[in-house]
Amino acid sequence: MLKKITSLQNNEVKWVLQLQEKSRNRRKENAFVVEGRREIELAFKGGYEPINIYYVPEMIAFETVMELSKLNPEHGAEITELSDAVYQKLAYRSSTEGLLAIFKIHEFKLEDLKFENKNPLILVAEAPEKPGNIGAILRTADAANLDAVIIANPKTDLYNPNIIRSSVGCVFTNKVCTGSTLEIIDFLNSKNIKIYSASLQASQNYLKTDFTGATAIIVGTESTGLSNEWIENSTQNIHIPMEGEIDSMNVSVAAGILIFEAKRQRNI
Template identity: 50%
Template sequence: MKHISSPHNAIVRHVEQLQRKSKTRKKEGLFIIEGHREIQLAVRGGFEIEKLLVCGSILLENEDYTPQDVYQKLDIDTTPEVISVTSEVYEKIAYRSGTEGCIAFAKAKSLSLSDLQLTEQPLILIAESVEKPGNLGALLRTADAAKVDAVIIANPTGDLYNPNVVRSSLGCVFTVPTAMGTTKEVTDFLKKSSIDLYAATLQSSERYDAIDYKKGSAIAVGTEATGLSEELRAAATANIIIPMSGEIDSMNVSVSAAILIFEAKRQRDFK
């Protein structure tokens, strides 16, 4: 088993590059996962783990361990390369303050719309131009909680494998089938798949709970600042709105998405 004691090691520098640079992640098709639960969810979600950097004193409370001990601790059935690192090295590369002693190199999956495998009457969450990693992570948590068939990110402004997205999603970035595309690509895909599109917007809208979501349905939400694009609204089967009684006319995008998605799930008897 390899051991790294220098914070200037090439592998350590590689971790830092993958954490900081979206360009590096996209070029190499690799990204970093930190944390016990997140690594488990990635493996269960079919992501390939290339190698694990492990601080034995944190993960196992023991410096004398084997790769099999690591696999057992993480409860994973894959056998990636295990590299031990000192606590000093781990503190340098750990992205989160609450560390768990394990960091993984993982291979990115295809995010092509054509790779989505949908049920006959799918329920899909569309997120258009969501900028903040925290909001995107929260949307993925909502999608996981509702067990939607897919999340589609239209006109993406960021990187799905940004460490902040992985962290804020609590690993749900690995549990929900996800794809990306331009708004036109997304609306064309929905039309071709005979999936109704419902756009959450203020303009010419019906109450969200007056819509029948039992057929194949996609619910689209946008940013709080600008909402959904005119292009997406024009392609919608209907515009929908959540009635509000207060002084403001918008909510956090993840809150709005949760209300809309769980109404669709209620109509489907949460199946």
């Protein structure tokens, strides 16, 4: 018989809430929460190993849950039925589908990053703080089918529920890894990947830049921009001409403009 949880005081309910709320709990337990059918499907397809699947029978059929669990046949997951009250306590989003899952964390190691494309196109985002921006960057990266996204000096872990939600699961569809700025610069140089840093210092119009070779586009935060290490180690600093009163734009928007110019050049 399936396990059922109906009490809000159940220890497993408290455990799931702790995984949602605290990065240190996710690291300690080596686990994170995914909510929603599309996101869970993408996590399965991305090779993530499931631990638990929770569902509300009034919202989603048990047969549908079983079909989802077969997306990763190598790893079985415990399936647990939740009461509506428990699910509403756990649900992170206002629009719910009656489905939650716990997956094991993947380690994002820079040294494990491999490229099938001889001229990879990579986005590096240095120290992004807002989960919404990170999610938007990951959605853009998925849309452009980038070879990798690298987060330099991360301020939050990639399994933050807000990142998973704002990326609509694209954290699972991209090759994503993290590292320090200097580690990433060394990695890019070792792979002969040119570094194009988005900066106003000694820069040229991005439209005059050749992105057809192995390329890493580097973007920083709107408030502080890129660190000096990127400016000093850049193949070429680039900028997007601004025609209004301000001299910067949202980092995810800037990344999208630069990425799709690189894609345009490569598709000519």
